Amino acid sequence: MDDIFDRLAKSDFRSRFKLKDKDKLYIKEKGLDTIRRHAEDFIAKRIAPADILNDGKQTPMKGHPVFIAQHATASCCRKCINKWHKIPCGRELSAKEQEYLVNIIMQWIEKQM
Numbered sequence: 736m737d738d739i740f741d742r743l744a745k746s747d748f749r750s751r752f753k754l755k756d757k758d759k760l761y762i763k764e765k766g767l768d769t770i771r772r773h774a775e776d777f778i779a780k781r782i783a784p785a786d787i788l789n790d791g792k793q794t795p796m797k798g799h800p801v802f803i804a805q806h807a808t809a810s811c812c813r814k815c816i817n818k819w820h821k822i823p824c825g826r827e828l829s830a831k832e833q834e835y836l837v838n839i840i841m842q843w844i845e846k847q848m
């Protein structure tokens with residue numbers, strides 16, 4: 736998993752994403768367990784289905800720290816997940832794949848904190 740963080744660090748686009756003070760405050764207020772549940776929920780509803788009509792646009796650039804983390808870790812849409820994490824588009828994500836993405840998102844958030 737460190738390898739993916741090394742690769743992401745070499746991307747100017749991905750490394751541009753950072754948590755702002757208000758994101759960090761929100762995470763501290765909610766606690767990491769709650770943030771993880773939010774991440775699981777976003778991945779399950781917005782990323783995991785086989786067919787996503789607006790793929791590439793389903794993850795806003797702000798509004799929730801997990802959205803920022805998704806852009807930073809290339810787990811924002813199926814095209815990016817295919818390119819960076821080698822998980823094919825066009826089929827539902829398995830529970831294991833969803834857990835893998837959530838783990839990367841949470842690792843990134845913990846590094847930022």
Ligand SMILES: [Zn+2]
Nearest residue numbers: 791811812815
């Ligand atoms: Zn994307």
